Amino acid sequence: MRRVDHPGLIVRQKSPLNLEFQFSSLSEWLVPNEQFYVRSHFPAPRLNGSEWRLRVTGAVARPLSLSMTDLLALPRASMSAVMECAGNGRVFYEPAREGLQWQSGAVGNAEWSGALLRDVLAAARPADGAAEVVLVGADHGVVDGGKKTASPGPIAFARSLPIAKAQSAASLLAYEMNGEPLSVDHGFPLRAVVGGWYGMAWIKWLAEIRVVERPFLGYWQVRDYFRWDRRLGEPVLEPLAEMEVKAQIARPVNGANIRLGEPCRIFGAAWSGEAPIDEVALCVEGDDAWVAATLLPPETAYGWRLFEYHWTPRRAGRHSLCCRARDRAGNHQPLTQQADRESYGANWIVPVEVNALPPAEVYVEEFVI
Ligand SMILES: Nc1nc2c(c(=O)[nH]1)N[C@H]1C(S)=C(S)[C@@H](COP(=O)(O)O)O[C@H]1N2
Ligand SMILES: [Mo]
Numbered sequence: 351m352r353r354v355d356h357p358g359l360i361v362r363q364k365s366p367l368n369l370e371f372q373f374s375s376l377s378e379w380l381v382p383n384e385q386f387y388v389r390s391h392f393p394a395p396r397l398n399g400s401e402w403r404l405r406v407t408g409a410v411a412r413p414l415s416l417s418m419t420d421l422l423a424l425p426r427a428s429m430s431a432v433m434e435c436a437g438n439g440r441v442f443y444e445p446a447r448e449g450l451q452w453q454s455g456a457v458g459n460a461e462w463s464g465a466l467l468r469d470v471l472a473a474a475r476p477a478d479g480a481a482e483v484v485l486v487g488a489d490h491g492v493v494d495g496g497k498k499t500a501s502p503g504p505i506a507f508a509r510s511l512p513i514a515k516a517q518s519a520a521s522l523l524a525y526e527m528n529g530e531p532l533s534v535d536h537g538f539p540l541r542a543v544v545g546g547w548y549g550m551a552w553i554k555w556l557a558e559i560r561v562v563e564r565p566f567l568g569y570w571q572v573r574d575y576f577r578w579d580r581r582l583g584e585p586v587l588e589p590l591a592e593m594e595v596k597a598q599i600a601r602p603v604n605g606a607n608i609r610l611g612e613p614c615r616i617f618g619a620a621w622s623g624e625a626p627i628d629e630v631a632l633c634v635e636g637d638d639a640w641v642a643a644t645l646l647p648p649e650t651a652y653g654w655r656l657f658e659y660h661w662t663p664r665r666a667g668r669h670s671l672c673c674r675a676r677d678r679a680g681n682h683q684p685l686t687q688q689a690d691r692e693s694y695g696a697n698w699i700v701p702v703e704v705n706a707l708p709p710a711e712v713y714v715e716e717f718v719i
Contacts, residue, residue, distance in 0.1 A: 365393060427519075508570060628676050634661050
């Protein structure tokens, strides 16, 4: 018999492993570890926790080589945070974009525990000119797709953070996810957690932390996971960083039959980058009346916000449901896809179509898993 390690997850790719969370099955504020999406560019390295070392190198007064025991001896910090793959929702782009065709489930919210990155940096004493912190994973491989790498052959997965973000309370070196040791697929023994940023910054299987005095121009920084910024006229490359504001409806699902004249619970999750969610508005009946959904507790700095709204369809037939989030910095979701984002950051409003039927005719119950 074939072993099923991740029941309920959608397999986007078997090797390297890429699994999507069934967003329609969202129920708890924290997504259980066995349902949490997996996004890996190379096969997961199998690291031995007692032999593993984290090197701190580059522009520091004291280069370090830390064991897991050293990291566990540092003050422990915990933070709930939503991680969204920058490619989440790519399937909605028109025309279709290259890359894994994620629907709405390359996102999840978890409780992460570990050491603060800034405590490790402080022990190494960064130089005055330190500008960025490069995080390097132990995984490596050859990049496909015909894109040019600087030198052919295997490369590691590496991304940088500005020194200010690396030294903030939002950057953890996590060894636990939802109270359990990290699994191999989620980065055992140690991964970065970068509250407010897209998943590509959350380096798994950490091997090295390198302090640099100039902007890092690695493959995953500027040949992938970037967008075009036109604010100064001529477009310039901008590495992806903060997540865009977004709300997604988990239920009812697209195509659901619902009961006419009976309350239907619209339920989903909303998140943003550095600013908390301020409002999720819903548009039902296809008219222009937006109503505010109820934002459910808890509210944390970097966790997502569940929302709900009870809506009673008064007319039989098709209805399209839209949701639109706004954060406290005033960012809100656009109505259409953005041209400057390559195949990333899909946060425009995608309606959910439902069909209201007299109760006797509703033969398909709400879709579960
Ligand atoms: N070393 C390493 N870290 C990585 C990746 C990777 O391929 N290798 N993928 C990144 C991307 S694109 C995302 S979205 C998240 C996914 O983390 P998860 O698999 O725990 O959900 O990890 C990030 N960290
Ligand atoms: Mo990602």
